[in-house]
Amino acid sequence: MLHALLISNGLQGLEKYYVSNEQVQYTTCLITKDFDPDLLPYDLLVVPNGSDHVAMLKIKDKVRAFLDAGRALVCCDGFFTAWVPGNQWVMDNSRRTQDVRYAPGTDRHHLLDNLDLDQLNFSHGMSGWWACGYIEAAPGADVLLADTWQRPIVVLDEVSTGGRMLLTASGPLADVTYAGQSDSALVALYRNFIHLLSTSSVPAHG
Amino acid sequence: MAKIGLIFNGVWSHYALATAPKYRDLYRLLYVHDLDGEAVRDLDALAIPFQSNQAVLTEKQAVIYDFLAAGKKVFLEGDSSTAWLDAQWEDRPVNNYWWVTDPTNPPVSDTNYEHPVYQDLTPRQACWHTHGVYTRVPASAEIIQTNAEGEVITWQTQQYGGTLLATTLDPIVEHGVQQITHLDNYVDHLTEWLCGVRPAPERLTIDAAVYGAGVRL
Numbered sequence: 001m002l003h004a005l006l007i008s009n010g011l012q013g014l015e016k017y018y019v020s021n022e023q024v025q026y027t028t029c030l031i032t033k034d035f036d037p038d039l040l041p042y043d044l045l046v047v048p049n050g051s052d053h054v055a056m057l058k059i060k061d062k063v064r065a066f067l068d069a070g071r072a073l074v075c076c077d078g079f080f081t082a083w084v085p086g087n088q089w090v091m092d093n094s095r096r097t098q099d100v101r102y103a104p105g106t107d108r109h110h111l112l113d114n115l116d117l118d119q120l121n122f123s124h125g126m127s128g129w130w131a132c133g134y135i136e137a138a139p140g141a142d143v144l145l146a147d148t149w150q151r152p153i154v155v156l157d158e159v160s161t162g163g164r165m166l167l168t169a170s171g172p173l174a175d176v177t178y179a180g181q182s183d184s185a186l187v188a189l190y191r192n193f194i195h196l197l198s199t200s201s202v203p204a205h206g
Numbered sequence: 207m208a209k210i211g212l213i214f215n216g217v218w219s220h221y222a223l224a225t226a227p228k229y230r231d232l233y234r235l236l237y238v239h240d241l242d243g244e245a246v247r248d249l250d251a252l253a254i255p256f257q258s259n260q261a262v263l264t265e266k267q268a269v270i271y272d273f274l275a276a277g278k279k280v281f282l283e284g285d286s287s288t289a290w291l292d293a294q295w296e297d298r299p300v301n302n303y304w305w306v307t308d309p310t311n312p313p314v315s316d317t318n319y320e321h322p323v324y325q326d327l328t329p330r331q332a333c334w335h336t337h338g339v340y341t342r343v344p345a346s347a348e349i350i351q352t353n354a355e356g357e358v359i360t361w362q363t364q365q366y367g368g369t370l371l372a373t374t375l376d377p378i379v380e381h382g383v384q385q386i387t388h389l390d391n392y393v394d395h396l397t398e399w400l401c402g403v404r405p406a407p408e409r410l411t412i413d414a415a416v417y418g419a420g421v422r423l
Contacts, residue, residue: 009217010215010261011257012285030261031216031259032239033240051216052216053216053221054216054237054423077218078218080218080221080222080418081423082418082419089218089417090414090418091417092412092414093410093411094411094412097385123303124303124306124307125303125306126303129385132383
């Protein structure tokens, strides 16, 4: 059983997407003016879509220490402040969304297994719906998905810290089936990462 | 000098809009956890975007109502809470693909195009998708937009002194996200209505230098 800390910005509906189950127990941390959570009791830090990256910047040293202790981070949002070790998300609107297509890259832990990439490429025939901008990935990090222009969109970083980070360019990840939504690619990727953390006896860095 | 305070929840889409070269001289980010009367004193208007922290807005509601009492304008988009607003917002499934699957049945069916924000907009520019509806609004409210079921999408009232314009559209968030490319029209109208200054007639661009180490907070 993983113990995850879910950072909440007080947005409506978040609790429906991250529901405790047999693999992961979520504890929600609501951001307040005095936001300063103790991360070390947890295995996983989840920073979902719509998060407060001003607040996250305030605890960047804690996040670094948490990861260096071998723990894990999922950030599936536009992390516009510099709080994620080694990696930076950047907004960009210079490319047409209708030209966006994702292509798989290095996937040594099979995080893309059972993932229908077309579901991330198209929603009702529209492309460019899932992610925004791109990630300036750390050297040596695995780029799981890149866009049409070879820019990192999903990154697994096991080199910048002592832990693991799964990062998306603001593409939401969650098990939304608990909210009655369909089992889709963004669910599969999230579940595969949870499965990796749950079953891996080998910490990041091997 | 900035004239519009954008109440900011640390969400990237709010930041993207307020730091875009086109808008950054007109909008000031107001981090919601630091919001107080002094922070808004010299502003003409406030904008409260979708994906705001309703619990903190409830704590800070006096700042908003004091601002309105001073005769100024407040724009509210997306959801809201009855804990601070005398209106009932209700969630509904978001349909952002109607223009592909059912283009003759948009989420807004009636718009008062006499309102300054909506003047000269096309129906597509006046509605892209909605986040819920209002099932109750203040008795004094003027209805600006409704859906096919007659539920309220956009309304306005002067009962608090200034003008409060509320909508379940999300122009600030969606324009920051930039997946819909025609929102310069709505947001430019809105900006001019809020502060009297018309932004440059150009498409929103992003300044990559203000992301990461160069962030401006």
